Amino acid sequence: MEKNEVLKAIYSRRTVNQNSFTNEDIAKEDILTILEAANAAPTHKRTQPWRFVVFQKDGLNRLGAELSRIYRETTPSEKYAELAEQNMAKKATMSNVAIAIIVNYTGELPEWEELAATACAVQNMWLAAHSLNIGGYWASPGLIHHLGSFLNLEDNQKCVGLFYMGHHNNEPREPVRSPITEKVRWEE
Numbered sequence: 250m251e252k253n254e255v256l257k258a259i260y261s262r263r264t265v266n267q268n269s270f271t272n273e274d275i276a277k278e279d280i281l282t283i284l285e286a287a288n289a290a291p292t293h294k295r296t297q298p299w300r301f302v303v304f305q306k307d308g309l310n311r312l313g314a315e316l317s318r319i320y321r322e323t324t325p326s327e328k329y330a331e332l333a334e335q336n337m338a339k340k341a342t343m344s345n346v347a348i349a350i351i352v353n354y355t356g357e358l359p360e361w362e363e364l365a366a367t368a369c370a371v372q373n374m375w376l377a378a379h380s381l382n383i384g385g386y387w388a389s390p391g392l393i394h395h396l397g398s399f400l401n402l403e404d405n406q407k408c409v410g411l412f413y414m415g416h417h418n419n420e421p422r423e424p425v426r427s428p429i430t431e432k433v434r435w436e437e
Contacts, residue, residue, distance in 0.1 A: 258376050261421055265384025267343035270415025275345045279381050283414075284348075286377035290370035298363035299370040300351035302400050304341070312347055312411075313338030319395045337392065344413040348374070349396065350387070354405045367409065374412060384417040 280303060287299060304312045316337040321329070341347055352367045354360055371387060378385045389410040396408045 258380055260424070262376055262379040263419075263422060263424070264386050265415070265417050265419055266386050267340055267413055267415065269384060269417045269419050270344060270413075271417060273345070273416040275383060275414060275416065279383065280346060280414075282381065283374050283377045283383070286373040287370040290366060290373050292366045292369075293358055293362050296353075296355045296357055296363060296366070298353045298355060299367045300353045300406065302349040302351065304347040304349070305345070309341050309344060309347055310338075313341035315396070315399045316341060316390075316392055319392045323392070323395060337390075340388070340413070341411075343415075345415040346413070348412040348414070349393075349400055349408055350410045350412055351400065351402065352407050352409055353403075354407070356405065364409065371410075371412060378414055382416065383414050384419065386413045387411075388413060 284301060284303075287301070288297070290299065292298065317334050320334045320337045324333075350367065350371055352360075352364050354363055375385045375387075387410050393408045393410060396402075397406075400408060402408065
């Protein structure tokens with residue numbers, strides 16, 4: 250199936266979680282390459298609805314502290330766990346880079362189209378990161394819905410996740426996918 254480099258990247262890209270990240274910094278030029286790949290995503294009417302906030306170094310600590318605060322303040326006492334609160338901060342600081350994924354709804358298109366375009370931008374980020382041997386993980390915990398003021402979002406913007414990145418030493422692995430034949434119906 251791997252007929253060219255693009256298909257090879259699509260078929261071999263995998264989620265890489267924070268616990269697999271090394272301490273190696275991600276070069277700023279690599280981050281910019283990844284963001285430029287995101288910016289090349291398809292977009293209906295050229296609205297380019299994706300927006301990103303990049304967290305590194307102390308920024309990761311601030312993000313982690315904010316996620317912990319949100320968890321503490323929004324979790325009902327019967328569901329609250331101190332370890333879960335600590336893990337909110339830990340997830341951010343285990344990464345070399347975290348990128349807040351934001352949809353900028355323009356009002357020119359149905360919201361789902363701008364959300365889909367933003368998801369395409371994230372897929373491009375993932376493929377670009379993979380090509381640089383940088384692992385990625387798109388997290389979308391419910392806490393992201395409370396990040397608006399922290400991220401200085403405008404009324405028409407919404408955070409749809411955090412893309413955590415880091416160098417890693419994971420071995421390639423086969424995908425866990427059911428056959429495409431189970432997902433397609435042909436009408437001829």
